[in-house]
């Protein structure tokens with residue numbers, strides 16, 4: 001192994017303490033995988049309401065932390081714990097005016113809340129007398145830590161020589177706010193080309209100032225360099241093109257394992273898929289569909305957001321349910337934008353004997369859908385990494401995906417699933433038809449595709465090795481120059 005790297009890992013979400021999406025999974029899993037490679041990783045997140053109200057195993061640290069802002073010193077508290085199943089320390093910045101609220105995001109002062117959090121996380125390293133080799137910050141919320149470290153922070157010898165890595169999980173959310181935030185952070189600076197007059201874009205600043213930048217799949221890393229995929233920041237990203245990398249997320253094989261998943265009625269593994277058939281029947285019964293063993297059971301589990309390709313779904317489900325590829329069943333689990341919920345509710349009401357729509361968030365049902373369906377749909381318009389297809393493959397449901405971002409990197413056509421490139425109904429439908437054809441007439445090839453998916457390695461260990469390499473490059477760059 002390379003020498004142990006001391007990493008300050010800061011994120012607005014860290015599962016299981018706080019999670020709204022993939023960012024939380026990364027926050028909860030990647031530090032553990034890095035620690036298993038021998039690194040000294042310490043995680044910092046805000047103390048949201050659930051922590052302030054008392055979370056099992058989370059203790060207050062003695063004393064207070066004085067955070068120096070450009071407008072004066074603000075004291076806060078710190079709680080501490082460890083990531084479950086590890087001894088990786090987690091620190092929680094406790095400032096109840098800012099973080100003890102019902103939701104994690106969505107407030108008028110979000111930029112201030114997370115700028116404060118970012119600065120407190122850096123300050124904490126002094127209180128712990130633990131100087132990191134590297135700061136790893138995630139998405140716009142923690143970009144201010146990168147910006148401050150590269151600018152005002154360089155006036156303090158403690159913060160000199162610390163490398164930084166900025167990870168983009170979703171370029172769609174950038175954290176735009178007004179210029180005064182820099183007074184608060186004690187930063188004097190000039191505007192970037194990507195910022196409107198008087199405006200600060202947290203994400204743009206993180207990209208600009210980080211030693212290294214990465215996103216969560218190699219294909220998404222290339223796509224964000226283009227005007228189509230760059231969400232207005234492609235110019236800045238191209239400026240840093242040589243420092244923008246892509247590292248796939250992993251999945252947590254301890255919680256996502258068909259052999260031991262407690263949410264499944266029947267367990268199975270690659271050596272014997274017969275119990276899968278039982279899950280399939282259980283799913284059909286649960287969904288109130290006829291229990292049939294030989295019709296393709298097609299499914300989707302997703303946030304109902306335009307990003308997920310739902311504008312293609314209506315037409316494709318219509319063709320599928322009207323028998324254009326013979327008999328088929330369809331189950332969707334999802335919640336989100338009202339017009340997509342209405343679309344699925346209406347289609348389900350036409351096709352009661354073939355289709356069921358569960359329009360809610362149901363973490364207990366999702367595993368049964370992965371374990372009981374034959375084909376899993378993910379026709380995303382863009383997808384930074386995507387978790388759904390990874391879980392589907394591991395549970396033996398064959399994905400049909402649009403070849404974009406992480407979907408392009410993880411689903412290989414006719415080997416681990418089926419993919420299409422052009423974002424239109426015909427291409428999607430042809431890919432689904434190919435899958436149904438093989439399912440119906442070539443069981444042997446189908447079985448191979450299923451097993452290839454189940455055995456593919458998308459572990460966090462693999463991701464952590466990628467991050468280790470990126471950390472080493474960032475440190476070499478900082479120390480060398």
Ligand code: ADP
Nearest residue numbers: 021022302303334360361362363366386387388
């Ligand atoms: P994103 O982070 O953009 O929502 P991902 O594919 O990376 O997409 O992750 C989606 C995760 O959320 C998967 O684990 C999926 O099973 C889960 N999920 C999405 N919608 C639901 C739902 N309605 N009920 C239960 N789980 C859901």
